[in-house]
Amino acid sequence: MSVEDDLAQVQEDWEEALDDLLVTWEGISDDQRVDLVDQVRDAVAAGDLVALVALTVDTGDAEDELSTAMEDLAELAAQGMADEAAAQGVAVAAGVADVAALGVLATTMAGLLGAGLAVAAGIEALRLATPGRSADDVAEGVDEHLSSLTDGHLRAHLGGALSAAQMRGRLATLEVAPVAEWSADETLDRNTCQPCRDEDGTEFETLDDALVDYGMGSYTYCEGRWRCRGQIVATWDE
DSSP, X not given: OXXXXXXXXXXXXXXXHHHHHHHHHHHHHHHHHHHHHHHHHHHHHTTOGXXXXXXXXXXXXXXXXXXXXXXXXXXXXXXHHHHHHHXXXXXXXXXXXXXXXXXXXXXXXXXXXXXXXXXXXXXXXXXXXXXXXXXXXXXXXXXXXXXXXOSHHHHHHHHHHHHHHHHHHHHHHHHHXXXXXXXXXXXXXXXXXXXHHHHXXXXXXXXXXXXXXXXXXXXXXXXXXXXXXXXXXXXXXX
């Protein structure tokens, strides 16, 4: 298989994981929205708009689902990297990504996404809470607003979390494989920014050097941020 074929499989695995996660996340978002709408109603009914600053959501289910998805993709990516090595005549067992580190990333991302949804609810509630408008009207408006949000924000950030997991899985195998030539490849980016074009083909002396640039699963200086799909590829001399 060629590098292009290998990366095509990497992309396919990531897209499938992201699509599955987004379906699951719909239920999570629905529960969070209902909770936020209730909090908004209570705050407006009490005449306490300052309470909108303290809107919160439970992110426990979100953390669990994201953590599981990341662990599964990391394991798949580790085996995929081993298969890429085998195609080049190098026998190596799939590495094991640091599950605890993945858990930290999942908890943080789930928390930030939940906080972002709470902020969106609070800002919309503050806009709608005009004198004379009932708490029910404001709550209904917030519900409509949150329901109208597209999945673009989630797709970018959940996709970024999965990219990080996928990269950690690939690197876990590279860490136990024979020394290779490691380089950056940005061909999976649909709209490649100038920093990523400049990075494409960069060779790294060590895997630690690669982690500096791609430790979160994307090129650190990509203008697309979490949407970056840059990869580390490895080639071995026969």
